[in-house]
C-alpha cells in the first residue's frame with residue numbers, strides 16, 4: 001500500500017503517541033523514522049555490562065495503579081498502559097546549591113514536602129500548603145478552560161479562579177514576588193527550573209507552578225526497562241492496530257497539492273507515499289526550513305518560527321561504575337547541583353564552553369537496584385548549554401572538548417556530594433549537542449524544543465494552537481509542540497495533534 | 511491571599527488577557543528571514559557521522575604472510591570522516607550473488623582520514639577477504655559505514671599508559687593509535703605486545719613504532735631471533751610492561767584473550783581495567799543441521815529464504831543477496847536491531863548485548879542470532895543514500 005490516511009514523521013514520544021491515537025480511531029497510519037529504532041530521545045544503549053538510559057530522569061504524570069495520573073490515563077486509552085512496568089520514585093530531589101550552602105533532600109507528596117519545608121523556614125509548611133492550594137486552583141482553572149473549549153463563563157472565572165486570572169501574566173519571578181515568600185522557600189521551589197531550562201524572568205508562573213505541583217503532589221516514576229520500554233510498547237501497539245513503522249527512513253519532503261494541502265511525503269531514496277495528513281514530530285525549523293519548498297510555506301509560519309527561541313542544547317555524561325552506589329556513598333536517585341539558586345546567573349554561565357557543570361544527575365540504582373550487575377552502579381549527569389557554542393568546535397578538537405567538559409562535570413559531582421567516582425569508571429559515554437543533533441536531527445542539538453519564553457509559554461501556545469498552524473493537512477506535535485518539552489508533554493502534544501487531525505478528516509468527510 | 515504584582519485594580523487581569531494579543535503582535539513584527547535549520551553543530555554531526563559513504567580501492571600491499579593492506583579513497587574525492595583511533599569501518603558490496611558486509615579496524619591516523627586516506631588490513635580468511643584481496647580490482651567501489659566502535663582510549667575512563675596486546679590482524683587498531691599518538695591527535699602512552707609465530711607473519715614493521723610515547727615488543731612462538739622475545743605473552747612479560755597507571759587493551763583471537771586474562775590474574779591486575787575488542791560471531795556447532803524457512807520484511811517488501819540453524823541470520827540474509835544492515839557483527843552495536851514477528855531463535859549469552867526491553871518485546875540483533883524454528887522477522891532497510 002502506498003497510501004495512508006496519516007503519515008507520522010519521527011517516532012519520538014510525540015510521533016508514537018500520535019500514531020497510536022490515529023490507529024485507535026481505525027485510520028491507517030505509517031510512521032517514518034530516520035533512526036533504526038523508535039523513541040527519539042526515549043531510548044537506551046548498551047556498553048559492556050551496562051544499559052544506559054539515554055534521557056529520562058523522571059516521568060511525571062503516571063501516578064499509581066490506584067490513583068492514575070493524567071499521562072497514565074492517556075496510555076490506558078491508547079492501549080499501552082499494560083505493556084509498561086513502572087517503578088515509583090521515593091524522593092523528589094537532592095538539592096545542592098553551593099553559594100547558599102543548600103544540601104538537602106525533598107520527598108514527593110504534598111504533605112511530606114510541606115513538612116520537610118519546615119526545616120528550611122519556620123513557616124515553611126504553611127507556605128507550601130498555600131502554594132499548593134494556589135496550584136490546585138490553577139489546575140482546576142485549566143481544566144475548566146479546556147472543558148469549555150476556551151470559551152469560559154467570565155463570571156465563573158472571576159468567582160472560582162481569581163488567582164488564576166491574576167497571575168496569567170506573571171513570570172516565575174513576579175509570581176514568587178507577589179507571593180512574598182522568603183528566599184529559602186523560593187529557592188527550593190525553583191529547584192526544578194532546569195527541567196524547563198528557562199530562567200525565572202522568561203518562564204511563565206502558570207506553567208512552572210503547574211509543573212512543580214504535578215511533580216510534588218503526583219510524584220514521578222520510571223519504566224523498569226528504561227524508556228526504550230515505552231517506545232517498544234508503543235511500537236507493539238502500532239503493529240497490533242495494523243499500523244506500519246519504517247526505520248532508517250528519513251522523510252526529505254512534505255508534498256503539497258495545487259491548493260497547498262498536504263498530499264504526501266518523499267523519502268530519502270526518492271519513494272513517494274501518498275497521504276492527505278502529516279503529523280511531524282520534529283521542529284518547525286526543520287519542517288518549514290527543510291522539509292517543505294519555501295513557496296509552500298506561508299510567510300507567517302516563517303515569522304513564527306523565527307520568533308521562537310531554540311531551547312537548551314544537551315550534554316550528558318553516562319558512567320558505568322565498578323563499585324556499588326552504597327560503597328561509593330551515593331545515596332539518592334536524583335540530584336540537582338547548582339552554583340547558586342540564582343537561575344538567571346546560572347543560565348548565563350551555561351552560555352559558554354566553560355559551562356561550570358551545574359547538573360541534574362541520576363544514580364539509577366537508587367531507584368532500581370537491579371539496573372546494573374551487583375557491585376556496580378549507573379550514574380548519568382546532564383547539563384544544558386544555553387547558547388549555540390558547540391557550533392564553533394572543530395572536528396579535530398571535538399573529542400578533546402567533550403572529554404574536558406565531562407571531566408569537569410564528574411569533578412563537580414564529586415565535590416558537591418563528597419564522593420569519589422573518577423577512579424572506578426568502567427564504561428563512559430558522552431553525549432554532546434552534536435550527538436543529539438545526530439540522533440534526532442534537531443537544530444543546534446537542542447533537546448528541549450522551543451524554550452519556554454514569556455510570550456511563548458504553555459498558556460499562550462495552548463490558546464493559539466490553531467492560529468499557529470498554517471498548512472492544511474499538516475500538524476506538528478512532540479517536544480516542539482503546544483505543551484513544550486518533556487516525556488508527558490511531548491507525548492500528549494502528539495496525541496492532541498492526532499485528535500485534531502482526526503477532526504480535520506471528519507470535516508473533510510472522509 | 512495577597513497575590514498581585516500591580517496595585518491598580520484589575521491591572522493584573524488586564525495584562526493576563528493581553529498575553530495572546532501581545533504574542534500575535536510580536537510574531538507580526540518578527541522578520542520573515544529564511545529559516546536556518548542546520549547550524550555548525552548539525553554540520554559537525556554530519557561530518558563525523560555521514561552514514562554510508564562510497565570508498566574506492568586505491569591500493570593493495572601484502573603485509574606479512576597472512577595479511578594485505580588495502581588503501582581506500584573517497585569515491586567523490588575530499589576527506590573521510592574524522593574518527594577515534596581504534597575504531598572500525600564496515601565495508602559492504604555485492605560479491606557474486608551475495609551482498610556482504612564486514613567490519614575492519616582502521617590502521618590510519620584520524621588525521622590521514624581528513625586528507626582522504628584510510629587504510630585497513632585484511633587477513634586472508636573467508637569469502638569477503640578472498641573477494642577483496644583476489645577478485646576486486648583497483649578502482650572497485652565499496653559502501654563504507656561511518657567509523658564506529660568504543661575500542662579507543664578514553665582519557666577519563668582509561669589510564670595514561672595502555673599495554674596493548676595483539677595477535678594476527680588484531681594489531682590494526684593499535685597501529686592507528688600509535689600513529690595518532692605520534693601526530694598528536696591522541697595523548698597517552700602505548701606499549702604494544704604483539705604475538706606472532708615467526709617474523710614472516712608480522713604484518714607491520716616493529717621498528718617503526720618505538721619511541722615518542724610508543725614501544726613495541728614482539729613475541730615469537732615458533733622462532734628465536736635477536737631483538738625478539740620467544741614464547742608466549744606470559745605474566746612476567748606483562749609485569750615488566752605494566753606500571754601503576756596502566757590499562758590493558760586486547761585485540762586478537764578469543765583464545766589469546768583467555769590466556770592473557772589468566773596471566774593478568776596471576777599478577778593480580780584489576781580486571782575492570784582490561785578491555786578487549788569483540789570478535790565476529792561465527793557459525794555454531796549444532797547436533798543436527800536443520801534448514802529453516804526465514805521470512806523477512808523490509809518495509810513493505812517480503813523475502814523468503816533458507817536459514818540453516820548453524821549460521822547467524824545475517825549470514826543467511828547475505829547469502830540470499832539481501833542488502834541487510836549490519837555493523838559490528840558481534841552482537842554489541844545494535845545497528846541491525848530487528849523485530850521478531852514469529853518463531854524461535856537462539857543467542858549465546860556472551861553475545862547478547864540487547865537492551866532489556868528488547869528481550870521483553872522480542873527484538874534481536876540478527877548478527878548474533880541463530881534460527882531455532884521457521885522464523886519471520888522485520889528488519890530495517892539499508893539506507894545507502896548516506
Ligand SMILES: Cc1cc2nc3c(=O)[nH]c(=O)nc-3n(C[C@H](O)[C@H](O)[C@H](O)COP(=O)(O)OP(=O)(O)OC[C@H]3O[C@@H](n4cnc5c(N)ncnc54)[C@H](O)[C@@H]3O)c2cc1C
Pocket residue numbers: 009010011012013014015032033034035038039040041042054055056057058059060249250251252281282314316382439440441447448477478479480485486487488490491
Ligand atoms: C538528556 C535528556 C534528559 C531528559 N530528561 C527528561 C526527564 O527526566 N523527564 C522528561 O519528562 N523529559 C526529559 N527529557 C526531555 C524528553 O526526552 C523530550 O522532551 C522528549 O523525548 C521529546 O520527544 P519528541 O516527541 O519531541 O521527539 P524526539 O525525541 O525529539 O524525537 C524526534 C524523532 O523524529 C525523528 N525524525 C526527525 N526528523 C525526521 C525526518 N525528517 N524523517 C524521519 N524521522 C525524523 C528523529 O530521528 C527522532 O527519532 C530529557 C531529554 C534529554 C535529551
